[in-house]
Amino acid sequence: MRGGEKCLEVFCEIFPEADLFTLLHVPGSVSPVIEGRRVVTSFLQRFPGVERRYRHLLPLMPAAVRLLGLGGYDFILSSSHCVAKAARGGPGAYHLCYCYTPMRYAWSAYEAYFGGDRLRGAARWVVPPVMKALRRWDAGTSAGVGEFIAISHTVAGRIRSCYGREAEVIYPPVDTDLYHPAGEPGDYYLLVSAFAPYKRVDLAAEAFTRLGRPLKVAGTGQDFERVRALGGPNVEFLGWQDDAALARLYAGCRAFVFPGEEDFGITPLEAQACGRPVIAYGAGGALETVVGLNPEEVTFPAGFQPPAGEEPTGLFFTRPDAEGLAQAVLRFEAEEAKFRPEAARRQALRFGRERFKEQARRRFVEGFERHQEKTAARRTGDR
Incomplete structure (x- = not known):
């Protein structure tokens, strides 16, 4: 669902x-x-x-x-x-x-x-x-x-x-019972999304093809074939996955990638519930669900007060293109030790059912x- x-x-x-x-x-x-x-x-x-x-x-x-x-x-x-x-x-x-x-x-x-x-x-x-x-x-x-x-x-x-x-x-x-930490993460990045134009799955396919880093993409939609043509051999398109499979994918990823501007966006919270950090475009709902390492680089929506003193659970990027995302991935890898699974899980629990x-x-x-x-x-x- x-x-x-x-x-x-x-x-x-x-x-x-x-x-x-x-x-x-x-x-x-x-x-x-x-x-x-x-x-x-x-x-x-x-x-x-x-x-x-x-x-x-x-x-x-x-x-x-x-x-x-x-x-x-x-x-x-x-x-x-x-x-x-x-x-x-x-x-x-x-x-x-x-x-x-x-x-x-x-x-x-x-x-x-x-x-x-x-x-x-x-x-x-x-x-x-x-x-x-x-x-x-x-x-x-x-x-x-x-x-x-x-x-x-x-x-x-x-x-x-x-x-x-x-x-x-x-x-x-977010279902924090279904989505929870499980074992050691792997080396792949993950994107879970419908293939609609505003989701910007194409941006992720292009960025990771340039970087050569492994990216798994779960989801289907109207833009599926167009976006799949943009991905290199390191970008794996999994199609539709059920909730149990998604839980395993989240728990095993190195980080979750969220390239679009969403109204809210439940998938970054599902990833955080599994203890995984998020690399998100710094606009829309992600600003309210991810505790960014770099809050000074984004503009938060009116009425929202970003949490003070909380451990970071992700990293925002502000350049809305493949190069901007690629640079964010490299920055994440340089500062990966700052993201603890416990902090991500704690953030997700604030949004429980x-x-x-x-x-x-x-x-x-x-x-x-x-x-x-x-x-x-x-x-x-x-x-």
Whole structure:
């Protein structure tokens, strides 16, 4: 499961009787906790081959989420990175949005998905106005959300910029039982990622090909073949790996590589839970999850206070290209003795699953109670 689905699993545990609505669902793709729910899908589910072509349906998603039929509910919890926050309940319903990011394709990652020469033919003329309309729609529907919770201060800043709204931060959980130190690490570096443009897996393939250092890359996605062509014989592409295999890969790596700018990024925490240091691009969520050896070289997001006096668990690089990453790897190797497995593990434990579950439960209850009090006060004032 991806990070958002792991959060959803916890939400299902907090609300064991709640119904689950989603635009699309591929049976067997998520945990039994989620699969065991009554899952209601949108009309998009009826499109042939939708599990492979869902990105092409993006222009239809606003209509699909509005037609989910939530009018009989008085509490809506949306788990949203695209259009779920546009869901509407009945009159006076309370809508709390746990937001992974404002619509990535339209806002923060527009250039990564559609910039440069990525648009060919008619798409060059069709995509820009469609994305502009989606941005306008996305900003407008934010008014229907009662309160936002962001997965990071980085995302809270985007919510403020895109929607003009404030958001409390509750960090997603890492499974510190599954991911734990195991034996002595090997000599390979590791990258675990979907092969999407903004993940910058290509940057890592190029950097490690230049360095000649062994790199293992786990994951699949739309950019897989393009990126694989960039890697030399020292770069091993493993494809999809299950959780148990990932745990072994994390525990055995020399260091974990994180080249993209993420909303939060669960994989650096999974690596740290296994006691391994992280070499991360100094932007986005990694600034909030990795204790950098070089904090003076980066700019932290508004609202986030970097920990003082903590042992480093990683190294940031600020030049967003293959040469910048290559130089960071060499710097890491020169200062490798400064990174202790115990420090990395301790950092990951701050993001444990029970912590997330308790914070989320408390915030959901408080938010709904506050909404009920405001509703009662309005009714009293109308008499």
